[in-house]
Amino acid sequence: MSEWLINPADSPDRQKQKLLTITEVLMRRVEQITDDSGAAYAQFQRAAMLEDQVRERTRDLEHALDLLNASNAKLGEATRAAEAARQNLASAIETIQEGFALFDAQDIMVMCNSRFGMHMADVQGQLHPGLPFDGYVDRVSRSRHIVLPPGEAPAIWADRRRQRHRDRHVMFNVQMSGDRWVQVSEHRTAEGGTVVLQTDVTDIIRLERLERGKLLDDQARAIRATLEHINQGVCIFDAHLQLAGRNDRLGALLAIPVARLLPGTGFDILLHRMRQTSRIGSGLDWARLESWARLPQGRPPLSFELRRDDAILDVFAQEMPDGGFVMSFTDVTAERAALEALSQANETLEQRVMERTHDLEDALAQAERANASRSRFVAAASHDLLQPLSAAKLFMSAIEDEAVTPRARETLLKAQNALTSVESILAALLDISKLESGRASVTIAPLDLARLLRQLRDEFAPLAAGKGLRLDVLPCSAVVLSDAAYLRRILQNLIGNAIRYTERGRVLVGARHQRGAIRLEVWDTGPGIPEQDQDAIFREFHRLNARASASEGMGLGLAIVERACALLGHPLGLASRIGRGTCFMVQVPLAEGREEPVTLAPPPRSAPRPAAKDRIAFLVENDQDLRRALGLLLEKWGISVLDAATGEEALDLIEELGILPDFFLVDYQLGQGMTGIEFLRLIATRHGPVPARVITAHRGPEIRAQCAAAGIGLLMKPIDADALAAFLHDLP
Structure with missing residues (x-):
């Protein structure tokens, strides 16, 4: 019943009508019911209260109706505005x-x-x-x-x-x-x-079409003016082989009246006129020219000459995009005459150049022979000087320390230092000689930088400490591709130069990673190198602000560094600031993959004097002074010495004595009969393997390879007493 009374779907008038009907029904029921006990009065009171509620509800409904009417009015206004906007949009679009x-x-x-x-x-x-x-x-x-x-x-x-x-x-x-x-x-x-x-x-x-037409007309006039202005004769034929355009210069060059070259003239008429007055150049004939012109499409560019009695014309023909072609005629009579004159002059000039070339070839051959002779002389002289140098060093090593006065010992030390300087100079000369003669051979292989840098640090630390310098060699575990011997020599020269020219401060050696390479750097805090002298320091026998000398250095270190870097293909760089120091840089490629790095030979070590009593040494050396000096040193160490000048004498002496020595020291060059390696092979064949060393001044890879193949050790001249002692110390 309450839902029927307050159904919100009814209109306000309907709801009001319902309330009035309810009121009338209630009033009638009140009037019809009699209640003796006062029930009628109570129901009358309830009806009055219900009427008040109905009246209040009616007022709420009337207020809601007013609000609804206002909303409907606003909605109507919005609808009219939207329709007006739509009409305005349609009108705007339509306009x-x-x-x-x-x-x-x-x-x-x-x-x-x-x-x-x-x-x-x-x-x-x-x-x-x-x-x-x-x-x-x-x-x-x-x-x-x-x-x-x-x-x-x-x-x-x-x-x-x-x-x-x-x-x-x-x-x-x-x-x-x-x-x-x-x-x-x-x-x-x-x-x-x-x-x-x-x-x-x-x-x-x-x-745009009109403007393009005007532009084309302007371009046509410009082209026409250009054709008339140039010194060439030009004719243009369309795809039907009819003349579409030409300039007046064409008639003058071909000796054809202008009236015969009107637009629409066929190519055959021009070809006929050219055949009457001119001869076509070699490599082309008139039939091929006509065939070329009649090709429908895809003509290749064509170049030929037309010759008349009084002129030579250079002709160039080329196809155009529309299927036609253009031909240009250039008078080259003067150029051809000049070329003939120039050709005659060239023949005379070529003869003179040939004569001068022969002279230069002779001079170059003489210079090459002189350079080869110099290299051979340096190598031979260095080898010959190493013989007495070895003898001198061994004689001095044989002097007993206790038998020398302090003043004589000081003199002896200076003499040893002088011999060491001479030895380093001879080694540098040999290096320069090999690098310049092209006889230097390299073996590129993976190389462990860590071990090389440790060896260099141990080698130069005492020299730096002696000058009061701090030497820092930064570790690097990279593996690079290079020749072990030459890379070590490069770094030795750079570090040695840095220590020699630095009076105070430090020398730093490190490696910097680059893309696919390692850049080895040697820094010092020396005086620096002026920019104008940075090229000159790589020349032989050149020392900055000093003269070349045996005691201070001959200026060969950087020359060897430059040539060795060029031989290995390692870029060499230099950066320097005056008063601040210098940095030399060598870039070495990294080794790819996991190749096993080569093992570097350790630097010479000072070995203790061998306790080799009751040992017998056999010395085979053709140089008498070196043989005597080496024998004295061995006898000083308590070793009995047998010696011979040649391999044949040594073999006869062993057979005669019937005694096999404990070890052999054999020179590589024993004369015409045999080499030291061949002698030791004979000994091994007859008596079995015996400890031995081959002595030589040759530093080439050939002898090293032969000794390695035979399993024989090598001692380089001048012989170092410590190296010889190390060999004796390791004898079984």
């Missing part, structure tokens, strides 16, 4: 000159103006709201007013149009019948819809 259409995000046409599709009267009536975009494209592609590209079917054009619709912004021109043009542009809206505009650009296209 624009372009065709306009709006498609929603589902590509369904929402609205369009009356100009949309105005150039296609046969389909304009079919373009209306609710039409899908694909339907719009299909109708447009089949319109008889649209001019499709040549050979393109409506379906293909429609597919291309749909593909372009995928882009966010589209703009293209469409040709219509009657030589009209429409520009179509598409733009995406923020809601994902598409606005399509169709603009008539016929006037713009026609204006």
Whole structure:
């Protein structure tokens, strides 16, 4: 009952009518019911209260009705405003000159103006709201007013149009019948819809054609003026071999009246005239020229000469994009005459150049022979000097320390230092000689930098400490590709130079990683090298601010460094600041993969004097002084010595005595009979293996390879007493 009373779906009038009906029913029931005990009065009171509630509810309903009426009024105003806005939008769209259409995000046409599709009267009536975009494209592609590209079917054009619709912004021109043009542009809206505009650009296209025609006319006049201005004769033939253009210079060069070269003249007439007055150059004939001209397409460029009694013409013909071709005729008579004169002059000049070349070849051969002789002399002289140098060092080593006075000991030390300087100079000369003569051979292999840097640190630390310098060699575990011996010599020279020229401070040796390489750097805090002297320091016998001397150095270290780096292909760099120091840099490639690095031979170590009593040594040496000096040193160490000058004498002496010595010291060059290696092989064949060392001054890889193959150790001249003692100390 309460739901029937307050049903919100009823109108306010209906609800009021219901309340009045209820009131009347209640009043009638009150009047009809009698209650002796006062029940009628109670019901009357309840009816009065109910009437008050109904009245209050009626007032609420009337207020709600007022609010509803106000809302309906506002809704009506909003609807009228929206309709007015829609009408204004439609009016605005209708006023624009372009065709306009709006498609929603589902590509369904929402609205369009009356100009949309105005150039296609046969389909304009079919373009209306609710039409899908694909339907719009299909109708447009089949319109008889649209001019499709040549050979393109409506379906293909429609597919291309749909593909372009995928882009966010589209703009293209469409040709219509009657030589009209429409520009179509598409733009995406923020809601994902598409606005399509169709603009008539016929006037713009026609204006562009007019301007392009004027430009072409101007270009044609400019080309005409250019053709008349140049000194060449030019003629242009179209695809039908008819004369399309030429300049007046052409008639003068070909001796043809201008009246015979009117536009439309066939190529055969020009060809006939040229055959009458000229001879064609070698390599081409008139038939081939005519065949070339009559090719329909794909003519290669053609160049030939026409010769007359009084002129020579250089002709160049080339095809044009439209199927025609252009020919140019250049008078080269003066140039040919000059070339002939120049050719005659060249013959005379060539004869003189040939004579000078022979002289230079002779001079170069003499210089090469002199250079080779110098290299051989240096090598031979160095080898010959190493013999007495070894003897001198061994004689001095044989002097007993206790038998020498302090003053004599000081003199002896100076003499040993002088011999060491001479030895280093001879080694440098041998290195320079090998590097310049091209006889230096390298073995590129993976090399462990960590061990090399440790050896250099141990080698130069005492020298740096003696000068009060700090030597820092930073560790590096990289493996590089280089020749172990030459890379060590390069770093030895650089570190030695840094220590020699640095008076205070430090010398730093480190490695810096580069892309695929390691850059080895030697820094010092020396005086620096001026920029103008940075090239000169790599010359032989050049020392900066000092003269070359045996005690201070001959200036060969950096020359060896430069040539060795060039031989190995390692870039060498230099950076220096005056008063701050110098840095030498050598870039070495990193080894790829996991190759096993070569093992570097340890530097010579000072061995204790051998306790080799009751040992017998056999010394085979053809140099008497070196043999005596080496024998004295061995006898001083308590070793019995047998000696011989040649291998044959040594073999006879062993057979005669019937005694096999404990070890052999054999010179490599024993004369014409045999080498030291061959002698030791004979000993091993007859008596079995015996400890031995081959002595030589040759530092080439050949002897090292022979000794390694035979399993024989090598001692280099000048013989170092410590190295010899180390060999004896390791004897079994």
